[in-house]
Amino acid sequence: MEISPHKQRIATSIVLAVLPALALIFQGWVLFTVLSLFCVLTLWEFYSMFRPVRHMTAFKSLGAAFTFLLLGAFTTGDVRYPSAILLAAFWASGFIFLVRYNRDTSASYRHAAIFLVGLIYIPMNFHFFLSMDRMEILLIIGAAAVSDTAAFYAGSLWGKRKIWPRISPKKSWAGSIGGFTACALGVTVYGETFGLPEVALWKWILLGGLLNVAAQMGDFLESAIKRSLDIKDSGSILPGHGGLLDRVDSLLLVTPAYALVAMFHPFFR
Template sequence: MDISPHKKRIATSIGLAILPALALFFQGWVLFTVLSLFSVLTLWEFYSMFRPVQSMTAFKSLGAAFTFLLLGAFTTGKVQYPAVVLLIAFWAAGFVFLVRYNKDVTASYRHAAIFLAGLIYIPLNFHFFLTMSPWGIILVILAAAASDTAAFYSGSLWGKKKIWPRVSPKKSWAGSIGGLTVCMGAVTAYGMTFGLAEVAWWKWLLLGALLNIAAQFGDFFESALKRTLDIKDSGVILPGHGGLLDRVDSLLLAAPTFGIISLFHPFFK
């Protein structure tokens, strides 16, 4: 039976929601395991975007190992542990580069830089989920989903004037404003229902705006990255969606945005 791309997109979105729902229900090591595995798969996909893939093989394996180490270091509550892991990752990449340079003086440091950028881009940003309450995690996912869904439909209906056609030809001002409006409304409704009573409504509106802007820029960043690499999707693992990175690009900036804001202003117990 033939399934339309739109129906595939909806079915995949529902399927993707099951894992975080289970992780939120069990918390603890379940959340850590799900987040770690998801980070490894997304990071592996990120490295695979840089051709030729064979030249990234050693760094892909290192990246998987350091993802678990980095996320595990954050669970200790010791600030210096994640810094030590990143420092070791830097010198591990340097060692691989030295070995390659010893064999071939034309060897480039490019792949070592990609390896380090991947660790910062994915597990380092994702670690903020480990610092959030279940209510905070749901809020961030809700904000990203509301932004993406509203932007898709409002852009499809009314989108004519494009924002950054060179970066993302399909994204329009109508889609952007629609996503912003719905995200602000969704975050405010959710926050006023489940958040701290002392948080004023206008603060939820402002938070919704900031999360939407972060989600949009996260999306734009990945779009520009794919264009520089001349690829359409980051992968093919998700029917109707493309790759994992195509689905979580907005979360990769929305999560640290909420995590950092929450350091200065709590929104949930």
């Protein structure tokens, strides 16, 4: 019996919710392990998007090692350690380039640059989860999920006028407005229920709007990267969704956006 793409999307979403749920229940080393493995898989997928893939083989293994080192460094609470890890990653990628260039003067620094961008794009953006409590993590994941889901259905029902057809042909203004409205409403209800009582209503609405804009920009960025590489999906590991990066592209910008705002204005205890 063939399962429709829509049902595949729903089933995949349910399965994907299990690991974050376990990480949230136990936190500590469980959260670190789940987040690290997820970042490694997503990072490998990101590197595999660039051709020729064989040139990224060494960087994929190196990226996995530096992901664990980088996330581990952030758990110390000392900013010197993550900075040192990133510098080490820079010089390690530079050394690989030197060896390749010595063998072949036509070798490009492009893949070394992609290696560094990948570390910033994925584990650097996701490391904020390690310093957040359960309520904050649920807010961020929920805001990204509500934004994507509402935009999908609103766009499917009423979407005619496209936003950036060259970047994402299916993204419409109706979907954008639907996602924005749903996210602002969802964040406000969640915040009023679980957040600090002294946080004004308008601040929750503003936060919801900000997180939705971040979600949409994260989505557009990944779409632009794929189109520039002439590929449809970042991978095929998730039935109905494509790749891991296709699923978390909006979350990659929502997470640091919330972390930045929360640095200046706490929303939870």
